[in-house]
Amino acid sequence: MVYKKFSLSPALAIGAFGLFAATSVFAQDVEIGTWAGFRKAAVSFTFDDGAPSHVSDAGPLFDKYGYKATFNLVVNWNPDWSGFGNMAKNGHEIASHSNTHPQNMSGEEASSKSSIASKIQQKYGVITLAYPNCNVPNAQEVLKNYIVGRICNSGNSQVGKDGPSNWAQVPAIMTGPNGSNDFKGPMGSVVQSNGWVSFLTHGFSGKNNGNATYSPTDIGLIEDALKYAQQNDKDIWVAPMGHVAMYIKERKSSKAEASSSGGSITVKLTHSIADNISKYDYPLSLRVKSDMAKPTVKQGDATLESKVDGGYIYFDAVPNGGDIVISGDGGSTPPTESSSSAGPTSAASSSSDQGQKVSSSSHHHGSHHGSSSSSNGTNPVASSSSQNPNPVAGSSSSSPEQFAALEARAFDANPASAYVDAAGYITVINAQGQNITVFNSLGHVVRTTKGIGCLQKVYSGAKGVYIVRIGNKAKTVSIK
Numbered sequence: 447m448v449y450k451k452f453s454l455s456p457a458l459a460i461g462a463f464g465l466f467a468a469t470s471v472f473a474q475d476v477e478i479g480t481w482a483g484f485r486k487a488a489v490s491f492t493f494d495d496g497a498p499s500h501v502s503d504a505g506p507l508f509d510k511y512g513y514k515a516t517f518n519l520v521v522n523w524n525p526d527w528s529g530f531g532n533m534a535k536n537g538h539e540i541a542s543h544s545n546t547h548p549q550n551m552s553g554e555e556a557s558s559k560s561s562i563a564s565k566i567q568q569k570y571g572v573i574t575l576a577y578p579n580c581n582v583p584n585a586q587e588v589l590k591n592y593i594v595g596r597i598c599n600s601g602n603s604q605v606g607k608d609g610p611s612n613w614a615q616v617p618a619i620m621t622g623p624n625g626s627n628d629f630k631g632p633m634g635s636v637v638q639s640n641g642w643v644s645f646l647t648h649g650f651s652g653k654n655n656g657n658a659t660y661s662p663t664d665i666g667l668i669e670d671a672l673k674y675a676q677q678n679d680k681d682i683w684v685a686p687m688g689h690v691a692m693y694i695k696e697r698k699s700s701k702a703e704a705s706s707s708g709g710s711i712t713v714k715l716t717h718s719i720a721d722n723i724s725k726y727d728y729p730l731s732l733r734v735k736s737d738m739a740k741p742t743v744k745q746g747d748a749t750l751e752s753k754v755d756g757g758y759i760y761f762d763a764v765p766n767g768g769d770i771v772i773s774g775d776g777g778s779t780p781p782t783e784s785s786s787s788a789g790p791t792s793a794a795s796s797s798s799d800q801g802q803k804v805s806s807s808s809h810h811h812g813s814h815h816g817s818s819s820s821s822n823g824t825n826p827v828a829s830s831s832s833q834n835p836n837p838v839a840g841s842s843s844s845s846p847e848q849f850a851a852l853e854a855r856a857f858d859a860n861p862a863s864a865y866v867d868a869a870g871y872i873t874v875i876n877a878q879g880q881n882i883t884v885f886n887s888l889g890h891v892v893r894t895t896k897g898i899g900c901l902q903k904v905y906s907g908a909k910g911v912y913i914v915r916i917g918n919k920a921k922t923v924s925i926k
């Protein structure tokens with residue numbers, strides 16, 4: 447607070463700022479994170495050929511860690527539509543890998559997309575394509591239907607924070623014996639470069655791979671990679687290829703403007719990208735400089751998850767989704783923000799250019815803020831800093847609220863509850879039909895599922911504190 451620094455009495459400060467606030471609108475600093483949750487890098491895992499093991503092994507593995515991947519299906523190879531459909535519901539990306547897996551798939555760009563879209567509903571649609579046999583078809587036709595065409599690499603496949611020079615040729619590292627078994631090296635490397643790296647996997651050694659017989663990968667290495675990502679959650683954003691591509695395109699084109707007036711801050715987040723492929727409504731991570739202690743962030747009628755850290759309010763919002771209004775906590779802080787004291791001399795709010803300059807060096811302190819896609823792939827979930835072990839609850843389709851408020855609610859009133867059993871499993875009781883989400887101490891979603899019975903083991907993992915959210919209630923448990 448400015449008034450604290452200058453030792454003014456709160457009453458005087460409120461009076462002085464109140465006068466300003468009543469009559470003036472101030473520009474406010476706002477930034478768009480280079481990657482979701484102001485992390486340092488993005489990592490995507492893609493799986494080709496629609497193998498049975500993708501449904502039976504890869505899906506559950508990613509769900510165990512709360513991460514989402516991209517699965518590229520060959521329409522005429524009769525993939526397990528219902529299995530992949532359930533994975534789509536759970537937030538994974540289902541994408542195209544052609545109809546017939548020809549040497550060159552020219553001519554199958556639009557039809558494979560519409561076939562998959564007719565069988566599997568997805569919030570963001572079928573927006574990426576992986577080329578069969580790694581041969582690039584008609585790039586123009588690709589980019590009429592998809593925001594990404596993915597190629598294959600074995601060596602360095604890193605992409606800078608602004609994306610590839612050609613979206614019809616987005617690289618990915620082939621994994622397994624015909625490619626590379628090194629996941630952590632490239633992941634660590636993009637953390638250094640603030641870039642994006644993707645992996646391309648077929649089947650898994652010893653599993654039921656159907657037609658995905660090429661270069662089978664040890665699934666244990668993928669689990670190691672996900673563990674590594676989880677351990678580095680403050681730096682690494684794991685998300686499907688199409689989601690990362692939307693984020694980059696939106697970040698580069700969006701303009702964020704914030705102004706403060708009368709104790710609240712209004713942020714306008716807009717872009718004018720228009721194509722027939724995506725609405726580009728994937729949430730972007732923003733932060734606004736503010737002294738508010740317990741802000742409420744709303745976009746339209748929706749309350750967004752938010753986190754206060756290091757003088758910033760962090761939240762994720764959908765571009766072109768309406769004004770974002772941040773209001774204070776009503777009384778415990780004066781109705782003003784730090785930049786108000788700078789008044790008209792404060793810089794105009796940042797444009798997307800400034801957002802794009804967001805780098806690791808300028809965000810070290812705020813980088814604990816994290817987010818991850820919720821189970822339905824809508825708003826990413828904000829997470830807590832390491833200083834605050836209690837994560838902010840997820841903002842899935844039900845009413846998102848501050849974790850403190852959730853925890854304050856009595857669990858007693860609801861028969862649903864959670865505990866850790868003798869074998870170390872987080873176990874939920876009486877949660878039939880309710881959405882269950884388990885967050886680790888970094889606030890990362892490690893499990894999302896639906897309540898199915900009166901007693902249900904939902905998660906087993908490393909020692910530590912977890913938050914279990916059932917419906918709109920939550921409980922802290924600890925695996926010892």
Ligand SMILES: [Zn+2]
Nearest residue numbers: 494495578579
């Ligand atoms: Zn293939």
